[in-house]
Amino acid sequence: MSNIGLQVRQAVPSIDPVVADYAVGYIQHVSHATEDSVSSQQIQIDEEMEFVKELLLDAGGSKEKVSHLTEVLCEQLSKKLEKNMARLEVTGDTSKRLLDINLLKQTNSKRDINSSLALLGASNDIEHTGRNMESRVDKTKLEKQERKIAKKVAKRNNKFVQYEASKLLNQKKDDDYDSFFLEINPLDFGSSAGKSKDIKIDNFDLYVGDGQRILSEASLTLAYGRRYGLVGQNGIGKSTLLRALSRRELNIPKHITILHVEQEIRGDDTPALQSVLDADVWRKSLLQEEQKINERVNELERLRAEFEEESNEVRKLDNEREDLEAHLQEVSEKLYEMESDKAESRAAAILYGLGFTKETQNLPTKQFSGGWRMRLSLARALFCVPDLLLLDEPSNMLDVPSITFLANYLQGYQSTVLVVSHDRSFLNEVATDIIHQHSERLDYYRGSNFDSFHSTREERIKNQRREYENQMAYRKHLQEFIDKFRYNAAKSSEAQSRIKKLEKLPVLEAPEDEKEVTFKFPDPEKLSPPILQMHDVTFGYEPSKVLINHVDLDVQMDSRIAFCGGNGTGKTTLLKLLMEQLTPLDGFISRNGRLRIGYFAQHHVDAMDLNLSAVSWMSQTFPGKTDEEYRRHLGAFGITGTLGLQKMQLLSGGQKSRVAFAALCLAQPHILILDEPSNHLDTQGLDALADALINFQGGVLMVSHDVAIIDRVCNEIWVSEENTVKRFPGNIHDYKKHILASADVAGVVRKH
Known part of the structure; x- marks a missing residue:
């Protein structure tokens, strides 16, 4: 398998070098595993080659060439594995394995280009013979490939797993808001009428970056038009769940638009009002496209005058103009749908409600402090009206007048809202449903604001504790009878009957007791007024x-x-x-x-x-x-x-x-x-x-x-x-x- 790199490049001539090196490194790891595995249970050649096949097809390879390559590799690796198994039957496994393929799967290394290269001994992005060179891979293409790999692996496992992309992607600019918005919410001229905007994600796991699991076999259900308050103790993973949704790391249909208010905007010379208008990247892109089409149509008019009326050149120009005008009609309809002509007044009203006066709305964003820039981020999200609006502790950056405005604004919001907040009053006004995140699961309290959730949950815990205590008392009663009469001939049949009853009892978990938190301010000595x-x-x-x-x-x-x-x-x-x-x-x-x-x-x-x-x-x-x-x-x-x-x-x-x-x-x-x-x-x-x-x-x-x-x-x-x-x-x-x-x-x- 020494010429595997050449075979990969012959099968996929247009493959990016980093993706090619990743594929080669992964195949070599599988090859080493076939030499060092103790049993055939530790590696599935067909499954591993299927992954390689998907990777190469996504990288631009033809189905025929890639299929031929993976079939050849599968045959070669299977023979090596059979040979190794035969040797182990005679000699036993006395050597330390170079690679445990199960460990590779657990740590998701096969989906991390840098980890794979590190295991290959590469110190830079790619290790060259001769002098070391920095990778010049097209990062946009690599990012697209990384997303496809992550999606396929997640689909294969039927659950969400933390996906660590190549470190080359970390060089992406933080302020590339437009491209990120369009990546998460691609502009589609096809009608989404009739498509449900409800979200239902079943049986998924969610991890934080250090491998700690925060949700296990959880289900997320968000009905369109409802406003959900996500509550739970500090550190339970609420913000991580919002972040996973905002990046579509969980399976949300593409026709559902998402926006997450997570961090303050970067300050520059853009006026605050224009910053809010620019946040709607669809509108911004469509207006730019409309301008370009009109400019091209005017240019075609000038070019047409230079040719004879019945000439081929005129027919070509007329055909292009018809196509442009048809597309212009689509753009105009899309702009009409989103009420583009009312955008400025709506943006100004939102900014005013969040505390921006008419004068400050025209100030450049770089003149605002961090707290005010966070308000701008919130205003931009409200202005865009996404199908799913994600808010993480929005009240932390607002004063009482602004919170009052936001609560009233969200009460009239037509789309879905998922908000993380500990502000009871805000949740009472805004939330139509509560989702309680705890113990690696999500519990739903439908039709509840915070107060009704709190009382319902208290009653639920009280009932669970009563049921648990009653069952434990019944178990104890049965067990005492069994222990006393198990070996008594006269009572043995009754003892056996109770053993069967005990085995059939459902296993109940003790209701969780949240640790009580108390504060105590020391009492000072008295002072005489005035104080x-x-x-x-x-x-x-x-x-x-x-x-x-x-x-x-x-x-x-x-x-x-x-x-x-x-x-x-x-x-x-x-x-x-x-x-x-x-x-x-x-x-x-x-x-x-x-x-x-x-x-x-x-x-x-x-x-x-x-x-x-x-x-x-x-x-x-x-x-x-x-x-x-x-x-x-x-x-x-x-x-x-x-x-x-x-x-x-x-x-x-x-x-x-x-x-x-x-x-x-x-x-x-x-x-x-x-x-x-x-x-x-x-x-x-x-x-x-x-x-x-x-x-x-x-x-x-x-x-x-x-x-x-x-x-x-x-x-x-x-x-x-x-x-x-x-x-x-x-x-x-x-x-x-x-x-x-x-x-x-x-x-x-x-x-x-």
């Missing part, structure tokens, strides 16, 4: 540009205040004034001389050394206690066992937040000032935080977008708008109604 007061405070970073005017507010030891308002209205500035990080232009702030404030920053992770454990970081940042005292203190916030001794970079986002909560309490503050404390916390963490804040004996001032936690904890609302901060006369639900009334969001939703 913290603002008297006619005015502030601006420049005297000519005042940000907040004439603020008269106070925080007391029993305060439970939610601080709301749109981004950029001065909320963070006011918090800094209260903590004496800024000085007012006018007015003054009085505070009790013994007052201690605990501040939880929205980006608290930036202040942590993630290479340290939580215990080490706290002992360096807040010295004065023993390691055991730090561990005990962390335990009050759910960081128990060895979690406090692990590097913090290994902790989930919710666990890092718990460490930050524990740290701010070391000084036993009288007042807690919390900036977006609910971000990254799962449902259990949010419940624990709410309970701890309710029971805390000091004051709480909280900037938050989570309506559920505000509703549970706070009895006072501050609103930052119109260059001042005032108490709002009502609760958080009254404030949401105020937002809808003032912004007329309901009208925007009806237009949508």
Whole structure:
């Protein structure tokens, strides 16, 4: 088999060099396995050559040549295997096998070009004789081939497996949004009328990159037009499932369009409004195509005038024009279907609802911060109206007015939505169904918002526990009788009857008990009022540009205040004034001389050394206690066992937040000032935080977008708008109604 490379290239002359080397390397691995296998069960020559055949056909080979090559290889390898089996019957297997073909299958190495080349001893992409050269393979073709291989292998196994593509593909530009959009959602002029847009994927497994399985023989069912809330504990794999759907790594029909809001857009000179319009790549491509066709038609008119009316050249030009006009009609119909003429007004309405004023809509995207670029990503997705919209914690990047707009907008959304969120209020407003991801499976709660899911699940677990306990008691009763009378002649028939009953009982699993999470803020000593007061405070970073005017507010030891308002209205500035990080232009702030404030920053992770454990970081940042005292203190916030001794970079986002909560309490503050404390916390963490804040004996001032936690904890609302901060006369639900009334969001939703 020394000339296998030549045979492959003769069978497929147009094959890419990297794919050719991969095929050769794979065949050589199979050849080595035939020499070293202990039994014929460890390798199936027909199956392996069928894979090679599919690979070469997909690479452009003719069916006749490829079939002939694989038949020859199959015959040669089968003879080698038979010869080796005969030798092993006499000598036994005394040598160490060079390659275990089962291990090759388990690790999916046959679908990873770089892994195969590494096993061949190649140090670069391809190993050449003489000097080493970097591969010049066409990456677009290689990427297409990689996808085909992954799809075929997944189909063969009837399940999804993690597919690691060639590292050559990692060089693809991150900002190639248009090509990625069209790759996931190819533009089809054929009618999709009558085709179901329901999604049903049965019996699939899902793995994260390190080989950890997060779903086992799961089924995903999404009915078109329903809005699904995907819930589960932190780290369970919800985002991984969304990512697999967004890349069609799970089998979703091609006529169903998909869009995933995952990361902020890259900033450039494109105005925000144009950035949203450009997100609809179909519309953008069709408009460009329409322009090119019209230009070509005008050019044909000019060329036609240069020839005689009945000449062959004129007939050719007329035929081309007819084809172009027919295609132009298709393009125009497609643009009419997507209401292209209304696109700009719709994009502007979405941006306005997400907090972009008419002026900021025309600013270049590079002038926006990361949080505002995330809003742009969300606006682009809403504008495109895909058949399947995937949202991953959308409320983490929004304030209360924007979340209120988004919830109302999604209520009128005509397509399918799958949203990962821990925001109960948001899910109650948006979700028509809940999917609970846990224990490597997906449980469906149809027709449920979050509250009804939670109560139904509690009842379901209670019934499962009751059924399990009853069966265990019945099993124990049967077993005791069997043990007592098994060898009693008079009772042996009854004992045998009970043995049969015991064997026929269904095997029930004990219902899972979710680990309870608790927070506890230490109670400070009492202070005499006034605690913290603002008297006619005015502030601006420049005297000519005042940000907040004439603020008269106070925080007391029993305060439970939610601080709301749109981004950029001065909320963070006011918090800094209260903590004496800024000085007012006018007015003054009085505070009790013994007052201690605990501040939880929205980006608290930036202040942590993630290479340290939580215990080490706290002992360096807040010295004065023993390691055991730090561990005990962390335990009050759910960081128990060895979690406090692990590097913090290994902790989930919710666990890092718990460490930050524990740290701010070391000084036993009288007042807690919390900036977006609910971000990254799962449902259990949010419940624990709410309970701890309710029971805390000091004051709480909280900037938050989570309506559920505000509703549970706070009895006072501050609103930052119109260059001042005032108490709002009502609760958080009254404030949401105020937002809808003032912004007329309901009208925007009806237009949508």
